[in-house]
Every structure is written in structure tokens, then in C-alpha cells.
Amino acid sequence: xxxxxxxxxxxxxxxxxxxxxxxxxxxxxxxxxxxxxxxxxxxxxxxxxxxxxxxxxxxxxxxxxxxxxxxxxxxxxxxxxxxxxxxxxxxxxxxxxxxxxxxxxxxxxxxxxxxxxxxxxxxxxxxxxxxxxxxxxxxxxxxxxxxxxxxxxxxxxxxxxxxxxxxxxxxxxxxxxxxxxxxxxxxxxxxxxxxxxxxxxxxxxxxxxxxxxxxxxxxxxxxxxxxxxxxxxxxxxxxxxxxxxxxxxxxxxxxxxxxxxxxxxxxxxxxxxxxxxxxxxxxxxxxxxxxxxxxxxxxxxxxxxxxxxxxxxxxxxxxxxxxxxxxxxxxxxxxxxxxxxxxxxxxxxxxxxxxxxxxxxxxxxxxxxxxxxxxxxxxxxxxxxxxxxxxxxxxxxxxxxxxxxxxxxxxxxxxxxxxxxxxxxxx
Numbered sequence: 416x417x418x419x420x421x422x423x424x425x426x427x428x429x430x431x432x433x434x435x436x437x438x439x440x441x442x443x444x445x446x447x448x449x450x451x452x453x454x455x456x457x458x459x460x461x462x463x464x465x466x467x468x469x470x471x472x473x474x475x476x477x478x479x480x481x482x483x484x485x486x487x488x489x490x491x492x493x494x495x496x497x498x499x500x501x502x503x504x505x506x507x508x509x510x511x512x513x514x515x516x517x518x519x520x521x522x523x524x525x526x527x528x529x530x531x532x533x534x535x536x537x538x539x540x541x542x543x544x545x546x547x548x549x550x551x552x553x554x555x556x557x558x559x560x561x562x563x564x565x566x567x568x569x570x571x572x573x574x575x576x577x578x579x580x581x582x583x584x585x586x587x588x589x590x591x592x593x594x595x596x597x598x599x600x601x602x603x604x605x606x607x608x609x610x611x612x613x614x615x616x617x618x619x620x621x622x623x624x625x626x627x628x629x630x631x632x633x634x635x636x637x638x639x640x641x642x643x644x645x646x647x648x649x650x651x652x653x654x655x656x657x658x659x660x661x662x663x664x665x666x667x668x669x670x671x672x673x674x675x676x677x678x679x680x681x682x683x684x685x686x687x688x689x690x691x692x693x694x695x696x697x698x699x700x701x702x703x704x705x706x707x708x709x710x711x712x713x714x715x716x717x718x719x720x721x722x723x724x725x726x727x728x729x730x731x732x733x734x735x736x737x738x739x740x741x742x743x744x745x746x747x748x749x750x751x752x753x754x755x756x757x758x759x760x761x762x763x764x765x766x767x768x769x770x771x772x773x774x775x776x777x778x779x780x781x782x783x784x785x786x787x788x789x790x791x792x793x794x795x796x797x798x799x800x801x802x803x804x805x806x807x808x809x810x811x812x813x814x815x816x817x818x819x820x821x822x823x824x825x826x827x828x829x830x831x832x833x834x835x836x837x838x839x840x841x842x
Contacts, residue, residue, distance in 0.1 A: 430455045434474055438481075518813040525806020532799035539792045542692045542774035542785075546631045548730065551588075553737070553767035555580075555727040555744065560762045568779045570726050570768075574707060575719025576748065577623075577727045584743050586735035591626040592703055593695070593726040595619075595783055600674035600699060604659055614659065619674055619699035621706045627686070629730050630695075636666050637684020643702045649680040650700040656685045676701065676709045694773045694784040720751050726783055729767065737767050 430438075430451065438451055454474065462470035508515040543549060555576070558568045577590040596619040603613040627639040634642060635653060642650055649670060656665050665682045672680045680701070689696055707714050714722060731740065744765040749756065756762055768776065775789040 430458055431471065431474070434458075434478055437478060514813070518810055521813075522806045522810040525802050525809075529799045529803040529806075532795050532802075536792055536796050536799070538692060539775060539787055542787075543694055543770045545690060545692070546770065548629060548631075549771055550769075551731050551733070551735075552629060552770045553729050553731060554770060554773060555729060556766045556768050557723065557748075558764040558766065560764055562760050565764075568766075569723075570781060570783060571723040572725055572727045573720045573723055573748075573751075574703075574714060574725045575751075576744075577725075577729075578719075579747060579751075580727075580729065580744055583747060584740060586732055586740050586743075587729050588732045589625050589629055589730040591623045591629050591728045591730075593626065593728065593783075594621040594675075594703060594706060594724060595726075596621070596674050596699075597724075598674070600672060602659070602699070603671035603673075604668065606659070607661055607663055616655065616699050618697045619701065620695075620697045621675070621701045621703040623703050626700075626728075629728060632686050632689065634684045634686050636664065639684075642684040643700065645681075645683065646702060646705055646708075647678060647680050648683040648702055650684045650686055651682060652698040653685055653688050655698040672701070674701070675712060676705050677711075692774075694770070694786065696785055728770070731767075741765055741767050 434454065435451065438447070438454060454477070458470050458474050461473050508519075546552060554570055555572050556568055556570050557572050559566045574592060574594075577592050581587050581590045600616045600619040601613055602616055603611065605611050622643065624640070624643040627634065627642065633639075634650075637650070642648060649672065651659065651665060659665065659670070660668065666684060668682045670680050670682060672678060686700070689698075706712055707719075709715060729740075731737070744767075745763055748763040748765060752763065773781075773784055774787050775792060777784070777786040
């Protein structure tokens, strides 16, 4: 007589646990218990007469042979039931078309409206998230204080602040200044047919060479590290390049620029169009040094601490304390502007604003950036949730009303069956 099976290897019916679980997973639910009982009975008989090893081999072979039948049976009956469900649903829909259109259409329209609003919300929250180094990039905002009270806040700073901060604040790894053209730039060029043309460009800016290295505005032609290091260099967006030169390569072409600086500029590269979820918008980039060194420009005879027309971006080193950097920059500015600040009892408080917070986190008027409204985004989020909740409630109410109606129909059918001498089950 063979020794009994260890209790920790087998289920209560005598089958090994692996076989019980596999059969329970593969076998159809309608006869799963019968199959488990049959397998357990034969398994116990083979184990008692031929030994435990032979019983296990028999069971493994039987389970393997049964897998195709289990699968085909499951697919067949699953398909039959699915087909029945589809037919029943179709008949109910066609029987009560207005009710079905109102019920399903209301839920569908509510969900569609909710998804569309969430698309807008997701887009608003995605601004400047595409920059590879975005977590370490900050814009310097200047808050003017007078008699200890805040007067105004703006992102406009002095041209000399960026280089001075990079030299004196060790937490700053790199800086880049951005000066919008503040008006329309005119570009004169010769097209492929040899015709001289002049077009206006509304989105032009002067930047430092490090701008393209700090931000993820990839160049399609040219080298980012050297594109703006040469005086009288010019970078065009892909769309602007097509507008001026068609499909031809514009690198090396000469264009006459009339903006805050004027003269002949050489195209050094083409960058990919600025994504719509960027707080900066530009199609033309020029070297900032050309603007600062231009003898005819308003910055030529200053030390860089007179005009606040420059937006300064900082790239901080890993682990930098943002609050400490803000304090160091504030102290630096107050020292540099001590003489002019003292006359009006003024001071400066500098803030570092993460670039991903600029679009929705700017609480002041900012004409140099594409900013939105956080309150508007939150309001639309609540509207979307309200629409979805309303659609769900409408669907549940109509479905519940239909369920009551169906219950009445079934009750009437049972009553009619009894009075006519026949019995109709409620199902």
C-alpha cells in the first residue's frame, strides 16, 4: 500500500495544487467542479494502485491533453454568449430607440466633453516640460520694493546681472539673456529666382550663445555651441526658413536685417519650430552681443546696470539652494544699485521662478512670455468633473427607470402564465 500524500502539497480533494489551479483557470465555469471531482477520483485511484509518481505523470499528461479542449470550449461558448449579449443589446436598442439614444448619447457626449476639456488642461500643464534640463532652469524676476512695500514685479533685469551672477554666485552654472526685439524686424533677402524681397518678422529676439545649450530648441542645421558666437549671425526657425528660401538650405545666405540692430547678417543655422507649449515664441534669433556692442543702440554707453530690458535665465548646479541663490542675487543687485535706490528708499527682491511655472504661475503682467491663468485651468477642471458626474447620474437614473419597467414586464408575464395555465419562469 502506498504512503499517504503530504498535506502541504495537495488540496482538500487530493489533487496537487498546481493541477487544481490550472484546471480551475482553464475549465469552463459550468462544469469546473465536475471536472475537478473526476480528476481527483481517478488521481486517487491511480495513486493507490500504481503509486504517487505514476499518478502525477498520468495527471500531467491528462491536463496537457485537455488544454486544447478547454481553450476551444472557452472560446466557443464565450463567443456564443458574447453574440447573445450583442443580439440582446441590439434588440433593446432598436425597440426603444429614443430612450437608448438619450441614455447612451448623454453619457457619450458627457465623456467626450470631459475628455476635450482634460486635453486643454493637460496642454496648459505641459508648458516648458520638454526641456531636457528644465528642472534646473530658472527665470530671474525683479520685485521693486519701496519703503518696505512691494511696488511691482517683472521678469526684466539688467544686462550686466547675468554675467556678474555667474562670476560671483557659485551655485550658478550658466546663464542666458533674452532680449525681445520689441517691435517688427524687417528682413531683406534675395530668393531662389534672384528677386529681392523684404518681409516683416514679428517674433525676433537677441540671445546669448548659451541659450541654445540651456534650452531644448534643437538645431536642424548648424551647431548650437557656435551658431551665435560669431558677430552678425542669424538663426531662422524651420517655418521662417521655408518662408524666405523655400526648401533650399539657407546656411551661408546673407540677409539684411533692420531691427534693434541693422546690417548684413549671415544665416548660421535653422532650428526646429518652437513648440506651442513654450512660454517663449520666436522665429528669428540674433546674437545679444551685437545689440550690446552696437554704437547706435541705447546700451552702448552704459555699464549694463541702467536698462532693465533683459530677461535672465539661470542654470543652477545640482543641489543648489534656490532661496540662498535668491538672497545672494538680491544682495548683489542692491549693492550695485545702492546709489540710485537710496534716493527713493527703494530696494530689490529677486526671485527665481522655475521655467515650468512661468505659464501658469506668473501673477503679474508679463509681455515677454506666453502666460496663462491657473484659475481658468482649475475652473475648467471642475467643469469637466461636473459634466462627467452629471452624465453618470443621468445614465444611472435612466437605466434604473428601465430596470423598474423590465421588472414590471417580468411580473406581468409570470401573472399571465399562471392565469393561462402555463408557467413562465422569471428569467
